[in-house]
Amino acid sequence: MKNCMSSRTVTRYVAMTELVLIFPAVLFMSALFVQNLQPPPFEPAQTARRVIAWFSVRPLLGLDVFLIALPFAVFVAGLMTVLRRWAGDSEFRDAVREVAGVVRAQMATLLVAGATLMAGSVLAIVALHMMTE
Amino acid sequence: MAQSAKVEMPASNRTNLSLTALAGWLLVLPATFFLAAAALRTLQPRQFQPARACWAIFEWVATHFTHLDAAVVFLALPIIALAAGGAALWREWRGNTALRRDAATAVALVRRQFGTLCLVATLLAAGGVLTFVVDHLMVG
Numbered sequence: 001m002k003n004c005m006s007s008r009t010v011t012r013y014v015a016m017t018e019l020v021l022i023f024p025a026v027l028f029m030s031a032l033f034v035q036n037l038q039p040p041p042f043e044p045a046q047t048a049r050r051v052i053a054w055f056s057v058r059p060l061l062g063l064d065v066f067l068i069a070l071p072f073a074v075f076v077a078g079l080m081t082v083l084r085r086w087a088g089d090s091e092f093r094d095a096v097r098e099v100a101g102v103v104r105a106q107m108a109t110l111l112v113a114g115a116t117l118m119a120g121s122v123l124a125i126v127a128l129h130m131m132t133e
Numbered sequence: 134m135a136q137s138a139k140v141e142m143p144a145s146n147r148t149n150l151s152l153t154a155l156a157g158w159l160l161v162l163p164a165t166f167f168l169a170a171a172a173l174r175t176l177q178p179r180q181f182q183p184a185r186a187c188w189a190i191f192e193w194v195a196t197h198f199t200h201l202d203a204a205v206v207f208l209a210l211p212i213i214a215l216a217a218g219g220a221a222l223w224r225e226w227r228g229n230t231a232l233r234r235d236a237a238t239a240v241a242l243v244r245r246q247f248g249t250l251c252l253v254a255t256l257l258a259a260g261g262v263l264t265f266v267v268d269h270l271m272v273g
Contacts, residue, residue, distance in 0.1 A: 012248035018255040025262040036175055067266050071259040078256035085249055092249060095242045102235045108150040109225055109232060115157030116218030119211040122164045126207045 014081050018074045024066040028055050037125065038132045146229075153221045160214035163206045167194050177268070 031048035038045035055062035085092050103110060167190065174187035198206070225232055243250060 008248060011252060015248045015251035015255065018259075019251060022255050022258050022262070026258055029262060029265065032176065033172060036172060063266075067262060071262040071266070074255055075259040075263060078252050078259065081252055082249065082256065092246060095246050099239060099242055102239050106232055106235055108147060108154050109222070109229075111154035112150060112157055112218050112221050112225075115154060115161055115214055116222060118161045118165055119157070119214035119218065122161060122168060122207065122211040123215065125168060126164075126211075 011081060011085060014077065018078055021070045022074045025071050027051060028062075028067065037128060042132045150221060150225065153217060157214045157218045160210045160217075164211055167191075167206070170194075176265070 028051065031051040034048040035045050035052060040046060040049070055066070170187040170190040174184050174191050177184035179185060179188055
């Protein structure tokens with residue numbers, strides 16, 4: 001039990017570190033998507049363009065470090081941690097199986113929720129687009 | 134615990150819910166498809182696939198869709214899907230005790246394994262970023 005708790009604490013620290021390390025890359029990817037939502041004078045598209053410009057003028061830091069080295073380190077460290085947890089923590093394996101059971105039992109409801117969420121997202125994008133036209 | 138939902142939920146309810154799910158996805162499919170094409174077309178230079186196909190779809194929509202077509206595909210159909218889905222979810226939540234119990238179980242499990250879930254999320258994000266960067270480097 002004590003081992004399991006300490007393993008969970010280590011996992012939380014690793015997860016927090018990985019979130020910090022992947023943040024610049026996720027910010028850049030989000031900016032790539034957001035910049036196309038609105039024309040130049042409108043926010044947040046304008047800020048997204050500034051973020052992309054910041055990355056573009058710094059190829060070493062922006063591309064090599066933030067978009068290649070850090071995501072690669074996060075990927076390798078994350079994969080190793082998840083595999084180690086899967087092999088050594090029976091509670092984690094039980095939790096995954098239980099969630100899989102819940103998902104299977106409530107599949108139709110989850111599909112309805114997914115379609116509803118997608119419809120809400122489409123309407124939000126359309127509303128944003130109409131507001132800036 | 135999750136298996137009990139199959140027993141507690143009448144077959145007709147399950148069929149109705151499945152049909153609502155199918156209808157909801159079919160209603161949002163055209164808008165999702167066109168918006169995805171519009172978003173993906175700018176991620177690569179135009180001569181490379183899949184950006185080229187996305188540009189073709191985007192230009193087809195821009196030239197062939199009237200205001201009425203756009204209103205139907207991007208407003209009316211998603212509104213119907215949102216309303217029907219919201220109503221079905223509300224009815225299910227109120228009438229299905231197994232659903233509420235399963236939701237509580239899932240929330241408890243997510244809270245207990247929160248660190249690992251964050252780790253899996255960052256793993257997927259890192260995989261996505263690396264895929265994009267490798268693709269970007271390959272096409273120059």
